[in-house]
Amino acid sequence: MSMRKRMIGAGWIAVVLALSTGCTSGKNTDNGVEGTAQPEASPVTVTPQPAAAGTASASPAATAAMLPAGSVPLIPEVEEYSGSGREFEIAGTLVRAGFSADQELPLGLFLPETMIRFGQEGRTAWGTADKLNYITFVHVKGTEAEAAEPSFKPGTDQALLKYKEYLGTSSGPGHPVEAFRFIAMGEEYRAELTVTAAERAAILPVLVQMLSQVEHMEKRTPIVPGVFLQEPDVGEDPGNRQALQETMSCIEAWVAKDKDKFAATMHSLGINEALQFLLDGKNVYRINELTLLGIPIEGTKRAGFTVGYEQMTSEGYITKGTYEISLLRNKQGEWKIANID
Secondary structure (H helix, E strand, O other): OOHHHHHHOOOEEEEOOOOOOOOOOOOOOOOOOOOOOOOOOOOOOOOOOOOOOOOOOOOHHHHHHHHHOOOOOHHHHEOOOOOOOEEEEEOOOEEEEEEEEEEOOOOOEEEEEEOOEEEEEOEEEOOOOOOOOOEHHHHHHHHHHHHHHHOEOOOHHHHHOOEEEEEEEOOOOOOEEEEEEEEEEOOOEEEEEEOOOHHHHHHHHHHHHHHHEEEOOOOOOOOOOEOOOOOOOOOOOOHHHHHHHHHHHHHHHHHHHOOHHHHHEEEHHHHHHHEEEEEOOOOEEEEEEEEEEEOOOOOOOOOOEEEEEEEEEOOOOOOEEEEEEEEEEEOOEEEEEEEEO
């Protein structure tokens, strides 16, 4: 398993959108946008199957029209966010989408890098850069909230009517709003999709597909970044002490994102370049434990330590894990970092 995968979990998941018809055909085949985590890409593309020879195939719009209203679940289950990402195929182009958390609610969407997250009348919104087409969430809390809900009338868009979660449309002041209701971890929420008439055919399918993959992420107390560990006993041998000091300098530079100090601990320029992901500005670390494996590890020419850490992304996603830090002697006989895996 690679260093990056160990730290951030699952890779990217590709989702296909057909925009030419104005309806979605996305499938989950298993992440400058503000505040989106960026995991390693591992896309899988869904290829539509051709119709059998001699068989007339209905157009997507006709297929949607034949489906009974409310017969298709758009959001079968809201899953807990696991560190993965998405790639949306939009108009024939793969667009990366990192997880972007609601700033108040324990929900988040995979936001294409061509869109932005912004504030909209006290809510978190995800949408186009002009802020005219977007999604927002509302936590539905009992009868008082129900009474304050806007009035949604039955819609006429067959591509939306088929979904069980679809509430209807509102055409009050401003642009039309399409509403959906769903359950996440036992709590009820409403999604409101605001779209302009001019961009509805192109943008609405993208927003619907984003909504279909909403995920849950509980708000947690942010970690306090830094190095909080007890140095292991390596004895009095000067070489052992130097290996420990080099490891501590590397860890301190890693947490502080000090590129120069980090590079000074590396065995080679290539190793330094390969480990730059640890200095990603979107993640912070708390280092809690350092354990000696050996100087050198028995049967090898390498010294080694394991380091226990907590990582928090810019979206507030917290994970725990361990790395093994390996060192080799350079030409001057000094121990230098040869790998972190």
